[in-house]
Amino acid sequence: MARVTLRNLAAHKIRLVLTAVAVILGVAFVAGTLVFTDTMNRKFDDLFDRIGENVAVDVRASRVVDSGDEGAPRPPLPQSVLALVRSVPGVKDPVGSVDGYAALVGRNGKVVGAGQNGPPQLGTNWSDDGVARLVSGRAPAAAGEVVVDRASAKKAGYAVGDQVTVLVKAGPRRATLVGTADIGDMMGATIVAFDTPTAQSLLLRPGYFSEIRMGSTGPDEATLRDRVARVLPSGTEAVTGAKLRDENKSAVASFMGFFRTFLLVFALISIFVGAFIIFNTFSMLVAQRTRELALLRAIGAARSQVTRAVIGEAVAVGFVGSTLGLGAGVGLAALLQSTTGGGGGLTFTATPVLWSYTVGIVVTVVSAYFPARRAAKVPPVAAMRDDVAMPQRSMRIRLAAGSLLTLVGAALITLGLFGHVSNAVVPVGVGAFAVFLGVALLAPVISRPVVRVLGWPFARLLRTPGRLARQNALRNPRRTAATASALMIGLALITAVNVLGSSMRSSVEAQVDKQFGADYVVEPTGAGGLAPELVARVKATGGVKDAGAMYSGSAKISGKRVRYTSGDTAEMLSGTRARLVSGSGALGRDGMLVDEATARKDSLSVGSAVPLLFPDGRTETLHVRGVYAKNQFLGGRVVAQGAYLAHTPDPAVDVIIVTADRADAATKAAIERTLSARPDVKVQDQSALKADARKQVDGFVTFLTILLIMSVVIAAVGVVNTLALSVIERTREIGLLRAIGISRRQLRRMIRAESVVIAVFGALLGIGIGVAFGAALQHALRDKGLSELSVPVGTLAGYLVVAAVIGVLAALWPAWRAGRMDVLKAISTE
Known part of the structure; x- marks a missing residue:
């Protein structure tokens, strides 16, 4: 029967090639996703290994309130902590790191890598820790000097000695480009490095660091961590370099795992569609070869042999399709890599190979199984008839099965969407799959x-x-x-x-x-936020009646992390057309507002006292001054601006709400002129x-x-x-x-x-x-x-x-x- 299988493959090359295309496209999606995510994981692992290569211990502020974002900055460390760790035996070359937002403006007046979904724009202090390597010029030594990563300098059109514009939260800064650096493959991120005092002043706070890293002169990482921890003030922590690297890798692995799953869902949809094509093709091939199959049965072939012959064709199609699909997937991964701005080769492991052949061959064989079973049921006597046809089952069975599957699928979808189950994705996904199968069975009717x-x-x-x-x-x-x-x-x-x-x-x-309800809003296009001082400049613009800041923050209430908004309460309520249901919008220093849903959930009313644990580690009791109707812009809670500022060392304005004397083109143009030096800010009506x-x-x-x-x-x-x-x-x-x-x-x-x-x-x-x-x-x-x-x-x-x-x-x-x-x-x- 092996010869029969090979002869049939040779006789139906075009038909089987068309069938293999469905396998190729589906497998290419799977293989491309796996190769691409493996490559990105490897790149990030290499990056974090290089950054933490000489780090034995990392000192940082404790995270009292988890913001929900692993990449969110921690509270800054006072510079005095650096002096404390220097005195610890075994500590080698402790270096304070300053991290923040800094965007490079190109010669065309546009921000390099701008956009909400663009690569990060990072500012830091220059340090000779071996992570970055100067490729031209020198390190920054004074205010007004910067080093930029080589790729960003090329994109912006700058060379060493040029005057450049760098945007930080407080506004634009002119500086001289004194050097360019090679920082490895940062996937398109922009890096701007200042001298340490300038970085502290522009990116963080004078006299503060984001974290302090150090090597070891001999002790192992755990021993040195314990020594360092003994001299640290409260509110700070020491972790080993291994833990720091693992945390960074884990955060990236978590995101890439979600991204991989997201793409694989669409790949499986393509494979599911391909299964229909394979089933249809083999059904038609079997129907067209009914007499041939009957002759095989007549000359002594057993049913199992006929089934294996058809399955053998499916295995061959699956193997060829998987091989070509794997190659196409590698090309797709290379294309995806090029769109991320990354360079270097692809990471090719055994996982994409195994999954490609498993998916391609298994799906093809499963799809061809029922046609193969039908082929085995052809009676030998059919070889002597002219009008041979494959036996067809009654439509009643399809109608019953299709109706049942469709109803079960609809019920599962309803349960997932409206049943308040813990993991709604599973019933919705299974329900959708059942509906598709049910409708496919009902489709002939x-x-x-x-x-x-x-x-x-x-x-x-x-x-x-x-x-x-x-x-x-x-x-x-x-x-x-x-x-x-x-x-x-x-x-x-x-x-x-x-x-x-x-x-x-x-x-x-x-x-x-x-x-x-506002006439305009001013918001940043990057991740740095805006300095509170910018609110006064907008407010002083001709045609502007009033302008207020809007912030966002995190706190803990009864041990649970919650998000809140804060800022100029009067402008926020007016600008969002918030409707107070009870109480007043006058918050004072220790007031807060909650929406109706939050009030019901937490049993709050006007006058209720609510203790909030802020990220700085201090708890303050705020009092509910009012309850407002649901508002998408305000969220569930509004905290008094005074309370927010008291617990936020480096506040960043999310949005400036603007009320104008006359909302016309002239007023908007005036605001834009005020902000003309900030290409990372947009004015919107x-x-x-x-x-x-x-x-x-x-x-x-x-x-x-x-x-x-x-x-x-x-x-x-x-x-x-x-x-x-x-x-x-x-x-x-x-x-x-x-x-x-x-x-x-x-x-x-x-x-x-x-x-x-x-x-x-x-x-x-x-x-x-x-x-x-x-x-x-x-x-x-x-x-x-x-x-x-x-x-x-x-x-x-x-x-x-x-x-x-x-x-x-x-x-x-x-x-x-x-x-x-x-x-x-x-x-x-x-």
Whole structure:
């Protein structure tokens, strides 16, 4: 039977190559994701190993309140701690580190690497610790001198000796570029280094460090850590260099693990779609070889041998597809790496190889298993018949199973979205999978009435070719449904994403209309925040009536971390159109406001005392002065500005809320002139705020859609495969049609029309399911701010057109091949 398998592979090369494409694309997604994330993990590990190579002990402030962000800065350390650790026996070369925000402005006036999703813009103090290596010039020795990493200097167009502009939280600073440094592969990050006193003044606080690192003259890290810990003041801690490196690597590994899982979900969707294609292809191949299989049974082949022969073909297809997919995945990983700004080679481990072959071969074999079982059931006597057909099960079983799966899936989705379960992802994911399988089983039943309707325009416009196309699509509803189901899955998910995106846009716009009462907001585009002094400058601008700062912070209440906003309370309440339900907005020094949900949850009312543990380690009791209605901009809590500033050593303004005497273009231009030296700051009115929100949502939707397009491409390959096999299956029929007078042009039209009907049928199923999924998700997220349901009808109509175009393109090769058939040979085909 091995020879039979090899002969069949050689005889059906084109068909099996088309099947292998589905495997290649799915495996490429999996392999590319694994290789890329392995590469990024290795790069970060190398970076942290290099940074912490000579660090035996790290001294830092204790984190009293976890902000929820591992990368968030800790409270600064006073410079006096450096003198304390110098006196500890075994300490070698202790160095204070200063870290903060510093952005380099290029010759074009734009910030290098600017953007909310761009690489970090880091400021630090220069130290000769071996991490950074000067490649030109010298180290900064005084105020007004900086060293910039070589890659950023090149992007900005600067050379040693040039005057450069560096943006820090307090504003722009002019400096001389005295050197460029090689800091290794920082994945596009910008590094600006000052001398230590200047860095402390600009990035942190004069006389303070972010952390203090030291080597060892002999003691092991644990011993030296214990010695250092004994001399440290309260509120500080010492950790070993190994722990510091592990923490950094763990934070990156956690993010990369999430990113890997995120991408693999989309890869598995592509593989799931590919499984439909493989199943369909092998079903058609088995059906076309029914007589051949019956002859094998007649000459003594056992059922298990026939099954193994078909499975052997599947293994071969899976192996070839996995091999080519692995190669394509490496190329995809290289492309992803280039988009991150990183360099160097890829990290290639055994994991992508094992998973690529496992996924590719297992999915192919599982998808081909049921066609193989059906092949084994062909009776030997079928070899003596002219009209041999594979046995078909009743549609009643599919109808019952499909209905059951769809109902169970819908119930699981409902449970996950509305049942307040601890991990909603599992029931929603399993439910969605069950719904897809259920609808795929029901599709043959649904296809008959839908295909009749979809095929009607073709029957009217194309006449005979159109009628034949409709009949061909109706002839085998299982095949039509299986082909359409592959397209259905991808378009269902794309539609759900677009419904969610449209609902997010509508919800944000509704919230802005309802809760945006300010004339303008001023906010940074980078991560540094704004200095409080900038508020006074904006307030003094002509045409501005008032301006107030808005901060954000973290604290602990009853041992639980909470987020809050703070700032100029009057401006915040006015600028967000907050509606007080009870109490007053006058907070004084020790007041706070809570929204209605927080008040109910924590049993608070006007006058309640709430102890807050702040990040500086001090606890202060604040009193609830008022309760306000839910407000997306304010969040659940507002803390008095005096309390926030008293416990925040280095406050950074998140947003400046501006009220104007006259909100017109002149006033906005005046504010922009005031901020002209800050290209990292933007001024937005209501329309600009909406446009910015739309841009962010559109970017997110586009990103997800691009990831899902792979499944649509695989589905399109499935349409090509089905039509190509269908043309081969109907060779004699096509010859007879040509013999009775149908032209090549009409024949091609017939095949194209059939393809369009199948593709549009799949698109209608997908869009219908996607709208239902999107609406359910929007309803479940109403309390999270997704208040408006919006269905992008125009976009969905565009997807129907795209599906029709996919149908036309998928039919080009099969139609061309059908048109080139020799009539006499086609008629004589058995």
